Amino acid sequence: MGVEDVILRHPWMYSLGMMVTPLLVGGLIALAYYLYEQNSRTYIMAKKIPGPTPIPFFGNAHIALGLNNHELFEIAIRLANVYGNVARVMFGNKPIVFLMHPDDVEIILNSNVHLEKADEYRFFKPWLGDGLLVSKGDKWRTHRKIIAPAFHQNVLKTFVNIFNSNSRAVVERLKKETGKVFDVHDYMSEVTVDILLETAMGTARTSQNHDGFEYAMAVMKMCDIIHQRHYKLDLRYDPLFYFTQTRKEQIKHLGTIHGLTTKVFQDKKAFFVKNAQEGKLPKPSFEDIVNDKADDFVAPSPTKGLRDDLDEQDENDVGEKRRLAFLDLMIETAYLGSNLSDSEIKEEVDTIMFEGHDTTAAGSSFCLCLLAIHKDIQEKVYQEQQQIFGDSGRFATYADTVEMKYLERVILESLRLYPPVPIIARKLNEDVKIVTGNHVIPKGTTVVVGTIYIHRQNDFYENPDVFDPDNFLPERTQNRHHYSFIPFSAGPRSCVGRKFAMLKLKVLLSTIIRNFHLKSNLTEKDFQLQGDIILKRADGFRLEIEPRQKFAMLKLKVLLSTIIRNFHLKSNLTEKDFQLQGDIILKRADGFRLEIEPRQKSQRITKMGHALPGPPTLPFVGNAHILMGKTHSAKSKDFQ
Numbered sequence: 001m002g003v004e005d006v007i008l009r010h011p012w013m014y015s016l017g018m019m020v021t022p023l024l025v026g027g028l029i030a031l032a033y034y035l036y037e038q039n040s041r042t043y044i045m046a047k048k049i050p051g052p053t054p055i056p057f058f059g060n061a062h063i064a065l066g067l068n069n070h071e072l073f074e075i076a077i078r079l080a081n082v083y084g085n086v087a088r089v090m091f092g093n094k095p096i097v098f099l100m101h102p103d104d105v106e107i108i109l110n111s112n113v114h115l116e117k118a119d120e121y122r123f124f125k126p127w128l129g130d131g132l133l134v135s136k137g138d139k140w141r142t143h144r145k146i147i148a149p150a151f152h153q154n155v156l157k158t159f160v161n162i163f164n165s166n167s168r169a170v171v172e173r174l175k176k177e178t179g180k181v182f183d184v185h186d187y188m189s190e191v192t193v194d195i196l197l198e199t200a201m202g203t204a205r206t207s208q209n210h211d212g213f214e215y216a217m218a219v220m221k222m223c224d225i226i227h228q229r230h231y232k233l234d235l236r237y238d239p240l241f242y243f244t245q246t247r248k249e250q251i252k253h254l255g256t257i258h259g260l261t262t263k264v265f266q267d268k269k270a271f272f273v274k275n276a277q278e279g280k281l282p283k284p285s286f287e288d289i290v291n292d293k294a295d296d297f298v299a300p301s302p303t304k305g306l307r308d309d310l311d312e313q314d315e316n317d318v319g320e321k322r323r324l325a326f327l328d329l330m331i332e333t334a335y336l337g338s339n340l341s342d343s344e345i346k347e348e349v350d351t352i353m354f355e356g357h358d359t360t361a362a363g364s365s366f367c368l369c370l371l372a373i374h375k376d377i378q379e380k381v382y383q384e385q386q387q388i389f390g391d392s393g394r395f396a397t398y399a400d401t402v403e404m405k406y407l408e409r410v411i412l413e414s415l416r417l418y419p420p421v422p423i424i425a426r427k428l429n430e431d432v433k434i435v436t437g438n439h440v441i442p443k444g445t446t447v448v449v450g451t452i453y454i455h456r457q458n459d460f461y462e463n464p465d466v467f468d469p470d471n472f473l474p475e476r477t478q479n480r481h482h483y484s485f486i487p488f489s490a491g492p493r494s495c496v497g498r499k500f501a502m503l504k505l506k507v508l509l510s511t512i513i514r515n516f517h518l519k520s521n522l523t524e525k526d527f528q529l530q531g532d533i534i535l536k537r538a539d540g541f542r543l544e545i546e547p548r549q550k551f552a553m554l555k556l557k558v559l560l561s562t563i564i565r566n567f568h569l570k571s572n573l574t575e576k577d578f579q580l581q582g583d584i585i586l587k588r589a590d591g592f593r594l595e596i597e598p599r600q601k602s603q604r605i606t607k608m609g610h611a612l613p614g615p616p617t618l619p620f621v622g623n624a625h626i627l628m629g630k631t632h633s634a635k636s637k638d639f640q
């Protein structure tokens with residue numbers, strides 16, 4: 001009996017064959033490709049770098065199976081602890097190398113060659129298109145040149161009052177949380193979106209609608225989806241992802257996000273075009289500002305440390321001339337002939353809104369939680385604010401922010417311990433020899449810079465896990481490795497919004513601290529860190545707030561009561577002798593002079609007893625004479 005007879009008698013065998021054959025062929029092709037990759041130069045070279053042993057097909061990806069964000073984050077930290085400054089993992093056959101030493105990181109970030117983002121950034125594409133964060137080559141260079149002037153210091157100065165009014169608005173909203181434990185991140189997220197809407201897009205959110213909040217929520221959900229796409233096999237590969245529920249959610253969230261940016265863009269463009277047609281072009285033009293700057297876009301040399309094109313611009317004094325919003329710049333340069341299409345402008349708007357939003361929301365939330373825990377440091381921040389503002393509730397000026405030296409150190413220290421962007425990834429376009437272990441990382445590898453780990457190395461910080469703002473005193477920073485502190489990345493592809501972020505954080509935190517006392521029963525050990533692109537607390541950014549006035553009264557009562565119970569206070573003066581002086585804070589020019597005398601314990605009790613209501617006392621016996629020779633009931637009557 002031939003094969004044909006068997007098939008004729010058993011047609012199901014035919015169907016089975018039809019199903020199995022493609023699977024078998026597909027499997028054989030996959031196996032051949034797998035074996036081919038295993039013998040590739042990249043794989044063989046990468047295997048020499050220390051790391052966990054890969055298993056067939058999965059590489060080391062199985063380690064991540066079934067883990068949540070927080071667990072995954074802990075695994076990554078453990079990996080760094082086991083393998084030290086260089087660790088390799090395999091995702092299937094694809095090598096990923098983690099770098100944790102500033103010398104090695106400097107080679108990558110300070111280079112003009114390794115500017116390309118890792119393949120994993122493609123997950124941002126449906127959202128950010130080919131915007132600044134993701135783009136490469138000439139497109140990135142041209143767009144960075146157009147966008148960077150919008151973040152010039154003189155431009156930022158004009159944003160200070162937007163920072164102020166939005167900070168004050170969030171203080172008003174926060175009041176309803178007084179006395180409760182709540183998650184401050186929701187508030188930081190909303191105020192950040194509001195600020196970005198005004199400064200980057202040049203539009204304000206009306207108090208009636210909740211677009212900004214919905215936008216913020218959609219951004220957070222999108223961050224989560226992108227993070228999951230990094231490590232979940234079914235979400236990582238586009239053909240599989242296409243059929244998932246997660247893709248449907250992505251479409252919904254992108255609808256919210258793109259809906260808002262498109263609307264703002266269209267309104268702005270229509271306004272600009274109408275004005276332009278009436279001959280009302282803004283003066284000086286953005287083109288003038290961009291052209292003011294010499295065509296000198298070069299990466300900072302290693303000896304210049306962390307300097308980037310933002311510093312160079314400030315020195316060239318470009319862009320001080322008028323108030324600029326990022327979107328205005330893009331619309332204007334496009335109108336005046338730069339090759340920016342509408343969709344490119346929107347991509348850049350989305351990029352700025354994404355990069356500027358979640359990063360500063362997380363940064364400010366961590367900072368507030370740390371201040372709630374470290375009360376002594378909070379008190380120092382408050383004292384600095386008192387020196388600058390006294391009891392005035394006025395807006396902060398740019399000059400005030402320059403005076404906020406201690407707050408600046410607090411922000412930097414918070415960014416050190418909890419960098420909102422905990423890792424950065426690059427794709428190597430050439431083999432790179434690193435300093436640590438003389439390893440050569442092959443071309444095509446994804447390199448991950450472990451910022452959060454670098455920031456906590458005891459080679460560079462004395463007590464690396466302790467929150468100590470003095471780590472940023474000039475005498476401590478001047479001899480420290482430049483690349484041991486890189487919350488904003490460094491080199492040519494550093495964060496374009498660095499100065500914007502620092503200024504905004506100062507105004508926002510100053511306003512909150514001047515209005516609220518922050519409290520928490522937790523310690524930093526309770527933080528459950530989760531690294532879904534942006535570092536967050538999986539347990540929520542929980543803290544309590546109390547309005548400063550109430551807190552100040554309570555503090556005064558406790559302080560004065562303690563002093564009065566321990567000392568008798570004396571003075572030969574009268575109030576007429578007070579020489580008042582009003583230099584912001586009302587003081588006595590003649591000094592707050594008085595004498596003190598310790599109260600004896602018995603004296604203290606007697607004197608305090610005298611203050612309470614009761615019959616007049618006689619010397620020596622007090623009131624004991626009343627009771628002499630009386631019956632028990634007569635004694636009680638005397639006191640009725």
Ligand code: HEM
Pocket residue numbers: 132133134144200351352355356357359360363419420421424425486487488489492493494495496497498500501
């Ligand atoms: C605390 C706040 C912030 C932190 C910690 C931060 C951090 C970073 C980091 C680490 C990068 C490099 C990312 C990479 O190479 O993958 C980056 C890039 C970028 N950031 Fe920020 N950022 C912050 C705030 C902002 C703000 C407020 C804006 C804009 C308003 C902004 C806009 C950008 C843009 C456009 C890029 C891409 C730059 C390029 O590739 O040329 N960032 N940021």
